[in-house]
Amino acid sequence: MSGKVFFSVSMSLDGFIAPESVPVDDFLAPDKQDDPDVQRWMAQWTELQQWAFPLRFFRENLKLGEGGEEGRDNDVARETFERTGANVMGKRMFDFGEQTWPEEAPFHTPVFVVTHTKRDPWERPGGTTFHFVNDGIEHALDQARAGPGDRHVRLAGRGAKILEHQKAGR
Structure with a gap:
């Protein structure tokens, strides 16, 4: 059984976690880049995440290039990654x-x-396998907690929305 389950998100001081939904296909579609909803979402998301992009650990982990800022924020990002087992x-x-x-x-x-x-599960290079859980967050957490030993389970993204969408059947 794993260690703790923790919630990992970026949040503004006024409680903003993520913009309202825009269809995922719209984010990167060339013909949608002038759409005001897509532009607003991207601007809000970028503002919220701007602290992470310069960090050395973040840049290396996402293959954005070498270099980057060191310091406490970088240490927290790396430590969070290292303590996560699922x-x-x-x-x-x-x-x-x-x-x-x-x-x-x-x-x-x-x-x-x-x-x-x-x-079906989707295996990626470097040790990431995505497992798609169709019977609720409780089962996803049970599966995640079964494997990482003493490392922790990270609930990522808009975790609170998982429960809301599950109840609505989305």
Whole structure:
């Protein structure tokens, strides 16, 4: 049985975690880049995440290039990664990441995606395997906690939305 389950998100001081939903296909579609909803979402998301992009650990893990800022923020990002033995995320985070993560996805652990979409596990180079859990967050957490030994389970993305979407049948 694993250590703790923890929630890992970026949050503004006023409690902002992520913009309202825009269809995932719209984020990267060339013909949607002028859409005001897509532009607003990207601007809000970028502002919220801007602290992470310069960090050395973040840049290396996402294959964004060498170099980057060192210091306490970088240490926290690396320490969070190192203590994580499994990840749980919702379908929205997975869908966006599937289009934008490098071939070697940045988790290097099992990742349990809470979804209503049936799909076989998807193994990526570097130790990340995405498992698609169709029977609720409780089962995803049970599966995630079964494997990482004394390392922790990270609930990533808009974790609170997982419960909301599950209740609504999305």
